[in-house]
Amino acid sequence: MNLLLQVVVSGTLLAAVYYVLSLGLNIILGVLDIVNFAHGAMIIMGSYTTFYLHRYTGLSPWLLILVDMVLVGALGAVLYLAYLRFTVESPLVRMFALIGFSSVVVAAILAMSGSNFRTVQVGYGTIDILGLPVRVSQLIAFGFALLLGTLTILWLNHTKVGVAIRAVTDDRVALRLCGVNDQRLSLLAFTVGAALAGAAGGVIATYVTFGPDSGLSFAIIAFAVVILGGLGDFAGAAIASFIVATTQTFVTVYWSSALINTTLFLLVLLVLVLRPRGLLGRGRL
């Protein structure tokens, strides 16, 4: 019974982190319809930014998440302006551009930082929740997930820019006819998506050990969450994060950790077949 409770608690805390991982991808893939093969690279850039700034400035890793957002967002903007905006009509070229960008990032980190694994030590200790030890840093990460998720949802649904961004992939021509510069909006959305991926990197930096190519595992989780929740459905993604995290925890504890990815894959497949628009049936096709 105690074990079950622990599984539920750690699954819930983990869900929050997974939700943060999915936010940026949900904008870039879910809203902008760009299959972001560089999501993992963007995440890991955020992690390294936190690591080095923390090491050299001693600033709180939580504060540094803001810097991660600015930096990775700016890099996303450059990537979009320099390349992606010319590839609106050719997803295949875009895919290679993103894969290429990703490998450049990994190689650059490897060159600058070596293959050493990095950790950001946050020593806030643990507190008891329902008699279970919970790291304070996990709670803060949970808070960040709520904050960033809420802000993103508000932005996309209740500001005119956000609403326009949701319309970009529906019909660029119609959007232009409304007097909106669709390219500038795409740039903005891509930048915000990249910034959120950077924020996710900052959040995970506080609880995992990472190397130059650690982004991939987190990107896989993010893809699973976004697809399960429905493309562009941020509430669906919250539920999906919870399902992915608890499934992962349950499968590990009561079955075998080697089956996590298989289970996730089957779950995604099942949802794609039964609910192609995601769990809540509201996602983009």
Place this chain on the structure above:
Amino acid sequence: MKKSPIYRKRALALAVFSSVGVLLAGCGGGTAGAGADTVSVGLLEPLSGPFADNGKQARLGAELCAKQINDDGGIEALDGATIELEVQDTGAAAPAQVANQLQNLIQQNELSAVIGAWASSYTLAASTVAEQAKVPMVTESFASEITARNYRYIFKVPASAELMGEMAVDSVLELAEQQQYEIDEAAVVADNTSAATVSANAAADQLESKGVNVSTKEFFTPGLTEGESLALKVLSSEPDLIFVQGALSDMALLQKAFRNHGYRGPLLGAGSGFVATDYAKTVGPAANGTFSSAGWNWDLPGEEAKKFAEDFTKANPEFDFPGQEAGEDCAAIYIIAAALEEAGSTDPEAVREALSTIEISSGPATILAPDAVAFDDAGNLENTSPVIVQWQDGQPVTVAPEKIASADPIPFEE
């Protein structure tokens, strides 16, 4: 993962053989007479990619000791010829590519010997090329397959992976018994790569043969995104000892989670990650107390080892101590130098001959095998013994075997 046995070695060897056969057709093989002013020794190591840190240690160790030899007057029997390292980075290439890299290295240089290639899979592939080109290869890899193929040109300095695994388990059980810490129940956690699985299963078998119940064996896919659930599962069987094996990032995540959920008992690791120079930095406080086997450790007794450790940290102040590969490759250079003295020639065939009969009882070469350096017929270094280290305050210290231990283990805790 590293220095691991390879499972498709036959297919691999076959592939390498056929490609090498073609490549060799136009290659003469280097023979230089006595009196040359330099001797070329190849150094084939992963200097970039995921194993770059290990390869870097190997390179620093080899370079330091080659310089010492050259500063001391070079190879006397060759009129003071100096050793020149021809360095080749394997990167993160596939083993077959590493074989090609060595092929090119041999073609472009008149090598008297070659050192490499760190990963057992690399060494298995590359040694086939060395064998065909008749260039002696000294390796720091662990896998026993490397010397089990009746090759004449391969010389392996560390003990075998199997012996290391066995000894690590035995030593930890012994140390625990001395402290009246009872180990009845153990758990084994490793990633599901073949190398990790094999060493984890071997550890489990060894534990069971010593009467320890291994109720949890967990093999996970590398690249964990969280460690909590795995820790919950492993700790639910209330183990007194946990054997761990995998990439450093996953280990860090797991070890922190173990500590977070209240486990204070001993952790036993295997694989290069656990003796990497930055292991403690990466894992943080949870690293303290972790045991691992190693081919060599910097604090081994004897003046030679001590001097090497001092020279190394003086030359490379960014490190607090030389890593395992630094010691192994320094010794390899001294062994090759001794063979050159013996052979009085840079001819690789003569160097091989000298290596196979060499006996060194003093000097820096003995930091690996304190009694005397000599190779058996298969090319294994005799008298070499794995060491069992424990991380204490950010450094690996030798805690077993008893006669070479430099410190007592940290008291075992429930």
Place this chain on the structure above:
Amino acid sequence: MTLTLLAGSSITAGYGDLVAIKDVSVDLGEGNLLGVVGPNGAGKSTLLRALAGVIPVRAGTVSWEGRDINALSADKRARLGISMVQEGRRLFPSLSVQENLMLGAYHASPAERQERRDQVVEMFPPLGPIMDRSASVLSGGEQQMVAVGRAWMSKPRCLLIDEPSLGLAPIIVDEIYKALPVLQSAGVSIVLVEQEVGRVLRIADRIVVLHEGTVMHDGPAEDFRDRPDALREAYLGIAPGGKG
């Protein structure tokens, strides 16, 4: 003479190798309703796209109040006051009705946006109760109302409407057509493209007939108002009895 608001003079436009309209000149007077008719593939939609800046012109000039606007992109032209309802409505299916309308007034203040939204509901009462419905589930008539409403939201000075009657029941078409004179009386100049000439003639000030990418006729709608068949017969070759 009324002042010319939007004009295309000798414009040529097309897609790839295809020249869809060639040397076409049209003139929209301030406050006028210009009807453009012609058979399938005549180039009507292409003409509207060229005027709105969705596709570039290859020769000729599009001008706004006498100023050459060839170089302006569609979104800039929209901000000048040129609004277009595309063929097939083209709503944003991801958004609700309300959000579709709001996007039409992207550059307006929130208060203005609200005010115009209310005007749209006044113009098309059926939209009132379905504001929060997803645009992807609307009926064709509702879609057309939203499309016209969205174009109106930007408070345009000129409205380009492409085949609003397409695929709609006559009773719904009536409702849409009722809105056009209302817009016109509010000062909006309109270019209305249709295949069916009868309705257009009834409300247009001027009529242009396009055929195979060129202008076959351009004159006051009055000339044919009471005898659409004559227009059909003269230019479209589809009069009862047909031509030889």
